[in-house]
Amino acid sequence: MTTYIFNGSFEGLLTAIFEFYDRKEKAVELVWDKLYQPSILDEALEIVNDEFKAKRVWDGLKKKLSPEWRTRFYKAYLSEDPQTFQDLLDFARYIFDNPAGAEANFGNPHVIAISKMDKKVNREKHRMKAFIRFQQTGDNIYYCPVDPDFNVLPLIASFFKNRYTDQRWIIYDLKRKYGLFYDLKSVQEITYEFISEIDIKKVILPIELTDPKEELASILWKDYFNSTNIPARKNMKLHIQHVPKRYWKYLNEKQ
Numbered sequence: 531m532t533t534y535i536f537n538g539s540f541e542g543l544l545t546a547i548f549e550f551y552d553r554k555e556k557a558v559e560l561v562w563d564k565l566y567q568p569s570i571l572d573e574a575l576e577i578v579n580d581e582f583k584a585k586r587v588w589d590g591l592k593k594k595l596s597p598e599w600r601t602r603f604y605k606a607y608l609s610e611d612p613q614t615f616q617d618l619l620d621f622a623r624y625i626f627d628n629p630a631g632a633e634a635n636f637g638n639p640h641v642i643a644i645s646k647m648d649k650k651v652n653r654e655k656h657r658m659k660a661f662i663r664f665q666q667t668g669d670n671i672y673y674c675p676v677d678p679d680f681n682v683l684p685l686i687a688s689f690f691k692n693r694y695t696d697q698r699w700i701i702y703d704l705k706r707k708y709g710l711f712y713d714l715k716s717v718q719e720i721t722y723e724f725i726s727e728i729d730i731k732k733v734i735l736p737i738e739l740t741d742p743k744e745e746l747a748s749i750l751w752k753d754y755f756n757s758t759n760i761p762a763r764k765n766m767k768l769h770i771q772h773v774p775k776r777y778w779k780y781l782n783e784k785q
Contacts, residue, residue, distance in 0.1 A: 533572050534560045535574055537579065543615065543619070544583070544585075544588055547622045614643070658678055674700070683703055699712050
């Protein structure tokens, strides 16, 4: 078996699928380069991103898959899960090697795997929409750090752009070290250098970086939360089910 080593990008994944067919391989193992451990017995191929090859594969999937299933394919990729990368390559092979409609066969393990991962990524996307809390900085930018299980920032950009059209904001992924910045016109991807003055190890911004009104807003929100809370109806098990503890550090009312 040949080991394909790729850089973890979507273009790299699609290029790897192209190489599989171009080289007429029988079986390959797809490995993210940052997880690859060389072996003497390995027959390895380093995948070099190729826009033309990637486009050929994506155009081919467009002909075989509905828009809904192409979205599922992409969302599964955003999981950044090593096994899912392999599942995506095997799923693409299954789709290309069978008549149209093969994705409806939930007896196929690759179809099941992609469908399950799509649901997990979708769940994380909705949680990010629900639990993101912005903090207003001194220069009137609303900032929120996150560290989602999956790379869901590409999936929530349009939601926040449409919801907060009149304010500049940054959503920064601490785990992947990149973020989204909305400048009142468009959303652009930013790197750590853009927010280098912020200590990304801390979720709550220091007072000297926040707008004077931010502390008051936080106090008012906590008061509102406490006033609407009914101790007699407290169900901690159900609460944690809907608001997992790993998200509490982002919620003002939990500080």
